């Protein structure tokens with residue numbers, strides 16, 4: 215597969231390194247807006263964002279080099295991706311309806327009473343269900359934050375029939391670890407396999423060769439996590455905390471479960487060592503089978519196999535609040551997949567993450583480690599000339 | 611599902627009961643045709659009683675189940691009766707008591723047999739070792755590789771069951787374990803994905819909406835049932851048409867949508883590792899095996915034909 219139909223901002227290609235700064239801007243269409251106007255507004259936004267990536271700012275149109283080079287240094291590499299949420303298809307929210315296009319079956323609202331059986335809502339919630347999602351990824355925090363404000367300004371200045379409903383930020387870490395202290399993103403499929411996991415089918419036809427984005431802003435309770443010993447944490451994750459290596463076995467010593475790790479490859483490590491380090495082992499041990507990495511990926515199947523349920527993960531951590539009494543932090547779980555059914559199956563199926571909050575066997579599976587502050591699913595149509603998914607709003 | 615039972619090839623079959631587009635009840639079965647064939651041969655009266663129970667009728671005629679008047683007479687041998695039953699109720703048989711019109715009793719799709727499951731398990735449990743041509747690892751085959759050890763079409767990546775069985779059993783075999791069906795061998799259902807089917811107010815459906823039968827709860831707490839009837843209790847203040855799948859926000863339209871929510875289990879038992887020491891030499895595999903597009907295309911064409 216050589217097609218490059220995916221929008222920028224999904225870093226699936228060989229050697230591609232995800233931009234470290236993340237901001238999700240959610241937009242709702244104003245009441246009574248006409249399709250034609252919505253489409254024109256979105257075209258204007260996407261063109262403005264593309265210009266920013268090339269160092270062109272609306273307010274500094276007259277600027278000459280080297281000032282424009284400074285703008286390029288600030289915004290260069292900015293990637294903007296557009297997705298359409300369940301709300302856009304909701305006729306109860308829009309009079310007149312915004313589209314006649316078919317809604318993909320699994321493009322749905324997250325369930326009000328609890329998004330997934332073992333992953334509940336947080337007590338304090340925010341709303342990530344919107345008509346439109348703009349994912350901004352850039353080389354620094356200023357780039358994505360300023361771009362978000364440029365969106366807000368363009369809407370205001372040109373009175374576009376849109377409003378910003380919410381926005382969420384995140385960042386990547388140079389040490390590639392997350393709040394749990396473990397490496398994250400170690401195993402994310404070989405780059406050659408990723409397109410098979412990503413590319414949507416033509417059902418509905420406007421999504422052919424696009425993809426779907428699942429966004430979950432998940433709060434991690436560090437107190438709960440840190441109450442566990444390193445060995446307990448490793449068994450729950452399925453990896454060694456220091457090296458990130460997948461556990462290969464569990465030793466039972468004096469009734470204690472002791473994680474056994476394969477050797478981490480050094481600089482000259484063989485490919486085989488590298489693969490063993492990265493991939494969860496083909497274990498039959500029940501404890502390892504219940505770990506997060508084994509639950510989240512049950513077969514080493516090609517992502518094209520319908521039962522493999524592979525997700526291309528591109529998460530960004532966040533720190534929301536910090537004071538003496540309270541800290542709120544977690545992960546913007548951003549998963550791209552060819553069908554949102556994949557997410558639903560992974561997070562509902564018993565034995566997968568349907569009966570574990572994060573991972574572990576028996577009582578460990580029920581530890582209240584993760585809660586969802588906000589979440590939304592979005593259809594990400596293939597890259598179009600001016601506006602991906604323009605056809606949703608009728609013929610141009 | 612368009613195409614009816616002929617495309618229900620994932621070790622579970624179902625029927626919808628209702629009138630017009632209104633669904634009143636969905637019945638799923640994983641009962642093995644082999645078991646029903648034995649009943650037909652040796653316990654025809656019991657079989658008839660079961661058919662009556664599943665159809666909710668009192669006097670089902672043996673003709674409708676065996677295709678002949680004299681099925682229960684002494685002059686008919688068990689083998690003749692079994693054959694008559696198979697012709698009438700299994701495969702392409704036209705009995706209304708197993709094609710969904712009046713009942714569904716046991717599975718009839720050609721792939722949904724104990725023989726097929728046993729053949730798949732036997733081959734999956736035959737140790738294979740992979741020498742990974744890309745990274746040099748010696749390992750058990752993943753399911754994409756394992757399917758290539760089978761004759762084309764025998765095990766299919768496009769099915770939900772085959773890849774999982776192949777890979778998980780292959781790992782046990784790779785560790786040198788002897789694996790066998792746990793007794794009694796069967797294809798079982800025990801639970802339904804929680805949180806998926808919801809009432810109009812968003813709450814979970816009452817538990818009594820799901821009636822598992824034809825089996826028991828295992829000592830390990832896992833259900834080993836072969837029949838599931840999904841029907842709202844009499845006192846429910848909403849109709850089946852109002853039941854939604856939380857993952858799609860849409861009402862149930864097909865039995866396959868319910869089947870998708872029911873994990874299907876086969877139970878095995880295995881010895882300790884290294885019981886078998888004669889593990890064959892590794893097969894060299896270059897790179898990750900990719901799925902066979904022709905396989906998918908052929909299956910899709912088949913599906914379309916069945917649906918038209």
Ligand code: HEM
Pocket residue numbers: 392393394396397398399400401402403432433434451453493494506507508510511525527544545547549557560561567584
């Ligand atoms: C705050 C929430 C979460 C945290 C902190 C977290 C953390 C981790 C860590 C540390 C790993 C091991 C490193 C790696 O293999 O990349 C991992 C792997 C993985 N996680 Fe999560 N995770 C979270 C939520 C989820 C959710 C909600 C899903 C699924 C919907 C998921 C799916 C996966 C998958 C598919 C893998 C790779 C398994 C493999 O193929 O080896 N994770 N996660």
